[in-house]
Amino acid sequence: MFEKLKLRGQLIKAFRTAEIYRVIKRGDRTSYQFPKIHRIDHHHTYTRYAFSLVNGIDPELLNKKRWALRQVLGSNIEINGSLKNFSITVHHKSLPKMLTYTYDSIYSYIEKMELPVCIGQDIYGNPVSWDFADLETLLISGEIGAGKSSLMRVILTTWVKYTSPKELRLVLVDLKRADLGLFYGIEHVDALCFEAKDMRKPFALLRAEMYRRGDLLLEHGVTHISRLPFKLPRIVVVVDEMSIAKRETDLVEMIQQFASQGRALGVHTIIAMQRPDADLLNSALKANLRVRISGRQADAINAKVAGVLGAEEIDAAARGRMKIKIDDVKEFQAYFLDEEACKEMLSPYKTRVKDPEPQLEVVPQPLFGLLEKEEQR
Structure with missing residues (x-):
């Protein structure tokens, strides 16, 4: 009981420090109404506070004053909720500094999935994973050095090793000419x-x-390809650095179509960009990006555009440290896969042995069994 009272007092102190309260004045008297605390769960690995904001307190203050909350509660906190009801989780453990990707180490987590994604571990050592067949769109963003390239290698390498070409087809767009060339010949x-x-x-x-x-x-x-009497391959479109194609409005519209209409048709979309672009990530597209992953962002505005609040607070020195939003926002340590290790893993799956020539723009190969020209509708 005493421990709960102590924790309650600490949360009130955090609210006071962050100025998250409503000021009430009656004559010469001034009082402060703090958020209503509903529950405190205290464990050896974390403490979670559930509370609601009183009318008149701006919910945005929780994120704007996150730094002040961390000064009192500790640096490793997560804030979740919306409008009035929120929770703050204070973690008493730290994430590992680095995790090296190996397919064998993740297989037990993904063996029952159709199109598995397993990209790292959370603060308790649990895998950060989901089935891309169910959550079919993904946005990856973050500053240079945040770990986006390694993350993309982890996702695609897992799919190449886990699925057959009859089960999965890939359309890769590498507008930076930097990362996806490793998958030439797959x-x-x-x-x-x-x-x-x-x-x-x-x-x-x-x-x-x-x-x-x-x-x-x-x-x-x-209503879904999984209910057809025959099996069709999943198709994943990966667009790395979509902002480079920003002026190509017809292409942007098609990407939006893939993201918004592809779910029932087995068409999935991954969009990656260094700096989230509010014009590209309009409300229609953002509504269809069901999973969002962010490395460190330059500021809170970029983090908000990316849809991962708090991403600006990720430690810049922590290589591979990221945040993911599916339902709530969670920080995790991403697996690291360097280029040489990736090449070695992919070599058994190559049907072409040479690297692409510098002038090569498109790998000429039949697409989805269709004719050369788009069908007229």
């Missing part, structure tokens, strides 16, 4: 584009494939 890859102009053909073919799949759903009277 049988799963239908297109590898390095310039915006070369995205049009594979994107048009993919859109035609979406129309074809939509017709199949209607023909068989089902």
Whole structure:
């Protein structure tokens, strides 16, 4: 009982320090109304406070004054909730400084998934994982050095090793010309584009494939490709540094179409960008990005645009430290996979042995079994 009272007093002190209260004046008297504390759960690994804001307190203060809350409660805190009801979790453990990716170490976590993503560990050593067949869109953002490239290698390498080319097809767009070339020659890859102009053909073919799949759903009277009497491969579109294609409005519209309409059709989307762009990440697109991962952001504005509040507070010196938002925001340590280790893992899956020539823009390969021209609708 005494411990709970002590913790309650500490939370009130944090609210006072952060000026999260409502000021009430009656004549010459001034009083302060703090958020209402509903519950305190104290464990050896964490303490969680559940509370609600009284009317008149701006919910944005919790994030704006996060630094002040950390000064009192501790540096490793998570804030979750919306409008009035919130929780603050104070972790008493620390994340590991580095985790090296190996496929064998994650297999037990993913073996029952269809399209598994396993990218790191949370503060309690639990895997950060989900089935991309269920949560089919992902935004990855963060400053240079945040670990986006390694994260992409981890996701794609896992898929290449876990799935067959009959189960998964990949359309890769690497507008930075920096990372996805490692996957040249992998049988799963239908297109590898390095310039915006070369995205049009594979994107048009993919859109035609979406129309074809939509017709199949209607023909068989089902609402998802998983309910068809035959199996179709999942298709994942990966666009690295989408902001470079910002002026190509037709391409941006197609990416938005893939993200918004692809779920039932087995078409999935990963968008990566260094600095989140509010114009590109408009409300329509953000609403369809069901998972968001961010490395360190330059400021709270960028973190808000990325949809991962608190990402600006990630320790810049902690390599691979990220935050993920599926339902709540959670900090985790991402697995690290360097280029040489990635090449070695991918080598058994290469159907072409040479690296792409510098002038190569698109890997010429049949896409999704369609004709060269987009079907006329």
